[in-house]
Amino acid sequence: MLDGEWTLSGSVSTTGDCFLGMWLALDHPTFAKRFLLCPAAEALRGTVDSISESQGAFSCLERVIMTREAESFPWGVIQQEFLNFNNVFDPPPIPLLLASLPSVKHYCQQSPIGLLALPNRILKIEHPPEIVTVHHPGLFVETGALWLPPIVLGATNRYMCNGINLLLSSDKPGTILPPEDIAHYLEPLKVMLNEIPVLHVESNESKTVPFDSVSLKDTKVEIYDYIRHCTVSGPGLDINTIKRHPTDLSRVQSILDEKIGRWKGKVFLKNREDCPPCSACGFGGFWKYKKV
Ligand SMILES: [Zn+2]
Numbered sequence: 001m002l003d004g005e006w007t008l009s010g011s012v013s014t015t016g017d018c019f020l021g022m023w024l025a026l027d028h029p030t031f032a033k034r035f036l037l038c039p040a041a042e043a044l045r046g047t048v049d050s051i052s053e054s055q056g057a058f059s060c061l062e063r064v065i066m067t068r069e070a071e072s073f074p075w076g077v078i079q080q081e082f083l084n085f086n087n088v089f090d091p092p093p094i095p096l097l098l099a100s101l102p103s104v105k106h107y108c109q110q111s112p113i114g115l116l117a118l119p120n121r122i123l124k125i126e127h128p129p130e131i132v133t134v135h136h137p138g139l140f141v142e143t144g145a146l147w148l149p150p151i152v153l154g155a156t157n158r159y160m161c162n163g164i165n166l167l168l169s170s171d172k173p174g175t176i177l178p179p180e181d182i183a184h185y186l187e188p189l190k191v192m193l194n195e196i197p198v199l200h201v202e203s204n205e206s207k208t209v210p211f212d213s214v215s216l217k218d219t220k221v222e223i224y225d226y227i228r229h230c231t232v233s234g235p236g237l238d239i240n241t242i243k244r245h246p247t248d249l250s251r252v253q254s255i256l257d258e259k260i261g262r263w264k265g266k267v268f269l270k271n272r273e274d275c276p277p278c279s280a281c282g283f284g285g286f287w288k289y290k291k292v
Contacts, residue, residue, distance in 0.1 A: 014290075026088060037115050041093035045204060048101065055265060064098045064129075065115045065281040066109040091119045096201050099132070099152065100125045108133040118150040124200040124214055128154035133278045135160035137286055140226055141187045148192045156220045162286040163225035167252070171231035171245065180252055182255045185227055193260045193267060194222035216266055225272035227252055227285055 025032035033039070092115045099107050099118060107129040111117040118132075119187045134149040139161045151157050165185045186243055195211040229252055230244035247268045257264045272287040 007139050022085065031177040032089065036089060036092050037094050037116070041097055041204070044094070044097055049098070050097075058101055059103055061098075061101060061103050063106045064101075064104050064108070064279045066095060066098075066107075066111065066292075067281075068110045068116070085113055091199065091201065091206055092117065093204060096125060096206075097204075099129060100127050100201070102127040105130045106133075107131070108135065108283070110134075110136055110277050112136050112138060112147040112149075117205050118152070119199060120148050120150050122151045122196065122198040122211070122288060124153045124198050124209070126202060126213065128152050131156045131158055131279045133158040133160065133260065133280060133283075135278060135283050135285075137162040142173040148188065150193070151219070151221060153198070153214055153216065154218045156222060158222045158224070158275075158278075159226070160224050160285050161226045162282070163228055163272065165227040167227065168232050168244070169229070171233045175231075177229070177251055183259075186252075186256050186259065189223070189226070189256060189267075190259050193263045194259055211262075219266055221263070221267040222270055223268065224270045224275040225285070226269060229273070246273070 021035055034073055045076055075288070095109065095118045098104065104127070109117055109132075113120065130151070132152045132155045133275040134157070138147065139149060139159060141162070141164065149157070149159055167177060167182065167185070169175055197208045198211055198214050200207050200209045200214075227249070229245060229247045229249055233243050233245070249271060253269050256267065256269065260267060272290075275285055277284050
């Protein structure tokens with residue numbers, strides 16, 4: 001056992017150094033394999049490969065819920081740390097294995113990064129689930145924990161945000177929100193939807209392929225409560241008396257569509273009121289206690 005490794009065997013409250021595991025894994029390839037849960041993935045893969053589709057435990061697995069309960073580390077605080085994790089380590093095998101099972105229809109994750117999170121890339125996997133939901137309160141937050149969720153090709157990708165981007169405009173007829181007022185808020189989405197190389201995972205092999213070479217058929221990205229556009233009415237601009245009326249986001253959507261190339265028609269901004277509960281775990285959203 002390596003120096004420091006023992007302290008990793010504990011709960012959140014007893015782990016002194018949040019990044020100790022990552023540093024140890026960077027220095028020691030054999031620890032990295034255990035750190036990434038590779039032995040567990042190999043055992044699971046052996047189980048998957050040895051059973052026929054009509055029998056065995058995994059043939060009935062329809063919902064996968066990747067909580068954060070089993071994790072002891074935050075894996076990163078800022079986007080650069082998340083990127084370092086992705087760049088230095090191989091993709092974590094457990095989430096990719098589970099998401100690729102033919103029987104899995106509903107998959108969700110809470111972790112932004114780490115061993116139980118799909119890599120935050122565009123992913124081409126065998127047998128994508130019907131719906132992949134990501135819900136994390138820091139999703140797309142501009143300051144603090146900024147990270148971008150994965151996009152699984154062939155699936156409906158549903159992101160449940162904790163929206164902080166509020167646009168207000170007058171409800172007077174003829175008032176149009178200028179595009180430059182909206183564009184600033186769309187920057188993280190533009191980064192996510194860049195036509196960047198795709199991670200193609202097949203069995204336990206992964207390689208990077210050009211974005212142009214993959215099909216977007218059956219791929220959808222639904223983004224809930226990322227941005228809220230309200231028209232306002234009422235006497236004056238008193239915050240206590242002003243009335244906000246959420247719009248259908250069509251104005252914001254049209255600005256986004258101009259910026260996302262091949263993703264146009266695949267990506268939809270939606271209000272929190274339109275969001276169904278997570279199809280995997282039933283989570284109802286961060287907006288339960290929010291006002292309009
Ligand atoms: Zn869920």
